[in-house]
Amino acid sequence: MITTDNDFDILVSKALDSSLSKSDSDKLNAALKGNLNYQRRYCNFILQESLIHWESPSAVDSNEKVVIFPFWTLTSSIAAVLICMFSAWFIHGSFNTEIVVNDQASPISSPREINTISTSNSNTSNNLGNLSFSSLPLHSLNYINSLAYKLPTIDGASISFENELPAVTRDDELGTSSIKGVLPLKDNQMIQFNEMVVDTTSQTAEITETLRVYDLKNPPAGFQNFVDASVSFNQSYSETSSTTEFSLSLHAVDDQFGDKLIDVGSTSHVLNSDNDLSTWERIDTSFAVPEGTDYLVVSLTAKKYGPSALTSHMQSFFADELELTFIGI
Secondary structure: OOOOHHHHHHHHHHHHOOOOOHHHHHHHHHHHOOOHHHHHHHHHHHHHHHHHHHHOOOOOOOOOOOOOOOHHHHHHHHHHHHHHHHHHHHHHHHHHHHHHHHHHHOOOOOOOEEEEEEOOOOOOEOOOEEEOHHHOOOOHHHHHHHHHOOOOOOOOOEEEEEOOEEEEEOOOOOEEOOEOOEOOOOOOOEEEOOOOEEEOOOOEEEEEEEEEEEEOOOOOOOOOOEEEEEEEEEEOOOOOOOOOEEEEEEEEEEEEOOOEEEEEEEEEEEEEOOOOOOOOEEEEEEEEOOOOOOEEEEEEEEEEEOHHHHHHHHOOEEEEEEEEEEOOO
């Protein structure tokens, strides 16, 4: 019986090397039945193996004898392809179903109209012009409404006071101790990103975590609409991938009369990490919070490009010491 992801990866590796025994083949087939996570991992392995063969064609000597593979190996290969195709169809169908359910179940998406405009900020990357709701990180709208209407939070987030301001936070929900050889920067707790979402067409993998949403509607005395932010990033070691793009983003949101949200300003600072799990790399940024801002959304993103994006599930990505300092508080 397969008990860990590592056991599953070993069996898939043997299957690709044509060294899978009959008993191991039975274990692999049993693991793939009804396990969506293993189906995703299997498809990622097959896609990565295909890319390696496509990008590294080898010349064949016409005088060399062609080796005929055993019939059962050929049969297993065909079965593996069929399983991968079925899994991809199943995953795609499940994903679309989840989107429909979440959209229908959201009690707060329909009454609000989302318009977003980003303003420029030196030494940062910004998108100018009218943007869609996708410019705000996932779950931002839910967290904003939790603060505005005193609704229960979702996804393990909690409402607390940060810098004397009401805030929805997910630091504890994403918290983890030392894992995969990565040690927290200072204490015994760090933030672990969820698994990246892979786009095989563009060969990108990305995950954005909304960590905090601050309520700025009634700031304490001395608040000066200016914030300094910092965070450090790290990743587990991988032999197949080195660089990961990390970013810290801030979105200023204006809640107009409780029925329209406008993104009145945003900033995003990016760094490319190394493959040394013993070192943390830090982002420092400042942001002038526009007048009229009601909520400040803080999010972190990890992203990979190219063939290594298809094996992003084999790495873990971390953040630590996320700090925001509001001037005057």
